[in-house]
Structures are given as C-alpha cells and as structure tokens.
Amino acid sequence: MPYCVVTAAAVAGGEQEEVRIFYQRYGHGATKVLLIIGFAGTYESWAPQVKGLTGAVEPVDEEAPADDGDDSGAAEGVEVCCFDNRGMGRSSVPAQKSQYTTVIMAKDALALMDHLGWRRAHVFGHSMGSMIASKLAAMAPDRVASLALLNTTGGGYQCIPKEYLEEVIGTSTRRQMLYQEYVKELDRIRFAGFLVLIIHGRDDVVAQLYRARRLAQKLQPAAKLVELHGGHLVSHERPAEVNMSLMEMMKASKSNTDLEEWSNLPNNSDGLLLSGSASCLTKRDDDRVNYLVFTYNLLGKLQLIFLFIFGVFYVILEHVRRVVRILKPVRVSASTL
Known part of the structure; x- marks a missing residue:
C-alpha cells in the first residue's frame, strides 16, 4: 500500500515516532492537484472531484515513476493525490493530542508532496482540510499553484473557547496573539500571487456562509467566491458545479490570469463594500434568514x-x-x- 512516512514531533520525555500517511494517486499529467479532506473524512471523500478532474476511478500503479510537478510542462492531463489525515482511515494514529495541530498536518501534506516529487501543486481543502490547506499556503506559498477552500470555517480563532482566548500571556491575551498571527497568515496568502477560490454551500450549518464571505473579503483581490445551493458537503451535492469551478481556476492559473480579473468581489477602493461592513452586513443577512x-x-x-x-x-x-x-x-x- 502507498504510504508516506513522516517523523512526528517529539513529545515531552519521549522519542520521535514515525507517522505513516496513506495516499492514493489518480490520473496522469503535469498538472498536480493535492486534495486535503476535513475532519473525520478519508481520501475516498474526494471521489466526485477525483472523477471530475481526472476521469479516473482507479488509482495509479505506485510502481510507476512520478511525473515532474512543474505546471509549465507540455504534458496534458491532471494528476490528483488525496490522502488520509493522521488519525483517520489507514494513516497512523498518534496517541498525543498535541500531534494534531493544523501546522503539523500541513507539514504532513508538504512531506507528501516531497515524497511524490511535486515541486508545486494546486491545493484544495474541504472544511478542516481548508484550514490545513490555508496553513500550508501560508507556510510554503512557493509550493502552491492555486488554493481552493470548500466550505471553509474561515480559520482563525473563532472556534476556540473564550476562557482560553482571554488568558494573559506576558503583556497580551491569547486572542491578540492569535489574531496577529492570523492576519499575518492572511497577508502571506493575499500577496503570494496565486489565485484563491472559495466555494460554499448557502445552507451550510456547520460553517456559516457569512464566514466564507468575510474570508473572501479579507483575501481580496486574490479570492473569488462561489456560492452554491447545498450544505456542508456541497462537493457531493453539487459535484458538477464544484468541479467546473475548480477546473476554471486551474485553467486561469495556468494562463497567468491577473488577480483583479480573477476576483468577482467589489474592490474596497471603490467604496462600494468595505471589508468590515461587508462582514457585518452578510452576518446580519444570514442571521435574518x-x-x-x-x-x-x-x-x-x-x-x-x-x-x-x-x-x-x-x-x-x-x-x-x-x-x-x-x-x-x-x-x-x-x-x-
């Protein structure tokens, strides 16, 4: 079975352990796509996108040599890799809770790219997988050809208990420290130069729509927002529309489409929609609905x-x-x- 072996961070008083990440590859071509699934999902959760992007339903033979990961190659076709996050499916299950941060899981994804010999790839993430994908893009923007976030929670610190956020560390609270890091990561993604696509279901009750709208505004002008009828599993409910949007971004990325031309959001400089007021308005509209x-x-x-x-x-x-x-x-x- 195909596994990528990564070294887990050492825990207090313990030794480093190896974590095996199970993965599958589909299709062949110079265009590489890395799919990162969310909480409690496995690589099989990407089946509609794998078939839509590559036309394949069976994984490739891992004995075959990996292609060069440079999108500038002349070879046609798309190669997709999806995997089980640590703790899920056929991947290893580290015992320590500290081994399940988005930083560590983003490093797993980067290690998998290295294992496959991919220099760059289009990185798509769903739900928690979009948080991991965002972390990967902020850590190694040069490895990302484009970034797609499906049913994203928006990242940041919104899901962290308030008591933890208000704890004072030094001269600042955890909220202030996390917010500064969050803003820095968003800025690294905004100015990295690659296209960002945010796809969200209007009826998503797990990750509310206003969070996706707010994140798209914060990533302007690199982000394009696509809202579809569906819930948290819009990739399964609307696979044709989702796959079409993903293919459109890959094509635009390959043709070096300008960020301003890519984004479908009003420009802040036009005074039509300010970032702060946009999030308030969208949240108020969603609350009313x-x-x-x-x-x-x-x-x-x-x-x-x-x-x-x-x-x-x-x-x-x-x-x-x-x-x-x-x-x-x-x-x-x-x-x-």
Whole structure:
C-alpha cells in the first residue's frame, strides 16, 4: 500500500515516532492537484472531484515513476493525490493530542508532496482540510499553484473557547496573539500571487456562509467566491458545479490570469463594500434568514402539535359520547307493558 512516512514531533520525555500517511494517486499529467479532506473524512471523500478532474476511478500503479510537478510542462492531463489525515482511515494514529495541530498536518501534506516529487501543486481543502490547506499556503506559498477552500470555517480563532482566548500571556491575551498571527497568515496568502477560490454551500450549518464571505473579503483581490445551493458537503451535492469551478481556476492559473480579473468581489477602493461592513452586513443577512427559517419551522411544528391535540380531544370526545350512549337508561312506556 502507498504510504508516506513522516517523523512526528517529539513529545515531552519521549522519542520521535514515525507517522505513516496513506495516499492514493489518480490520473496522469503535469498538472498536480493535492486534495486535503476535513475532519473525520478519508481520501475516498474526494471521489466526485477525483472523477471530475481526472476521469479516473482507479488509482495509479505506485510502481510507476512520478511525473515532474512543474505546471509549465507540455504534458496534458491532471494528476490528483488525496490522502488520509493522521488519525483517520489507514494513516497512523498518534496517541498525543498535541500531534494534531493544523501546522503539523500541513507539514504532513508538504512531506507528501516531497515524497511524490511535486515541486508545486494546486491545493484544495474541504472544511478542516481548508484550514490545513490555508496553513500550508501560508507556510510554503512557493509550493502552491492555486488554493481552493470548500466550505471553509474561515480559520482563525473563532472556534476556540473564550476562557482560553482571554488568558494573559506576558503583556497580551491569547486572542491578540492569535489574531496577529492570523492576519499575518492572511497577508502571506493575499500577496503570494496565486489565485484563491472559495466555494460554499448557502445552507451550510456547520460553517456559516457569512464566514466564507468575510474570508473572501479579507483575501481580496486574490479570492473569488462561489456560492452554491447545498450544505456542508456541497462537493457531493453539487459535484458538477464544484468541479467546473475548480477546473476554471486551474485553467486561469495556468494562463497567468491577473488577480483583479480573477476576483468577482467589489474592490474596497471603490467604496462600494468595505471589508468590515461587508462582514457585518452578510452576518446580519444570514442571521435574518436563519431567524425566518427558525420561525417558519416553529410555526409548522406548532401547527402539527395543535392538530395532534385536536385529534386526541376529538377521539376522547367520541369515546365519551359512546360510553354515555351505552350507559344511558332506556325509557319504557306503559303501553309496552
């Protein structure tokens, strides 16, 4: 079986251990695509994209030599590699929780690229995989041909407990320290020169749409935002549209499309949509939609409850009427005696 062996960071009082990352390659060609799946997913979760990008359903023979990873080659075709993150599928499961940071998992992805002999690749990530992909792009922007983030959480520190964020370290809180690092990473991605594509499902309840919109604004002018009807698994719900958008970005990247031409977001300098107000407006719009959906569902449930209570009352009433009819004494007239 194809494995990439990476060395895990040493834990306190322990020795370094080897972590085996299971992967599969599909298709052949000079264009390389690395797919990073999210939490609790495996390499098989990318099946719709693997088939759409390469046309292949069976993995390549690992005995075959790997192609050069330079997109400037003349060879046609796309080669895709998807893998199981550490702790999932057929990959190793380190015992220490400290071995599961996005930095370490991004290093796993880079080690896999080195193992395959890929100098650069189009990096696509889904959900938590998009956070790993973003970390990889910030750590090694020269290894990224383009970046696609599907159903992204936006990264940053939004999912970290408030008590942890407010803890003071030195002269700053963890929130301030993490925010500074977050901004630096976004700037490294913004100014790296590669195209960024953000694809999101409008009905995603795991990673709300306003977070994707806000991230797209922060990555302007490198980012293009595509909103599709679907939930958190929009890559499975709308595979044709997702694959078309991914292929479009790969083609635009190969033709050196200008960032301003690529982005479909209003320019901040136009005064039409400021980054701060955009996030507020989109969040307010989403909150209003969520409130309306909640109210509609609540009214529907109340209607069902009312019908149920009315039905129960009607059945009880009919039963009482029948009992009364049975127990009611029969009057016998004198003429019948």
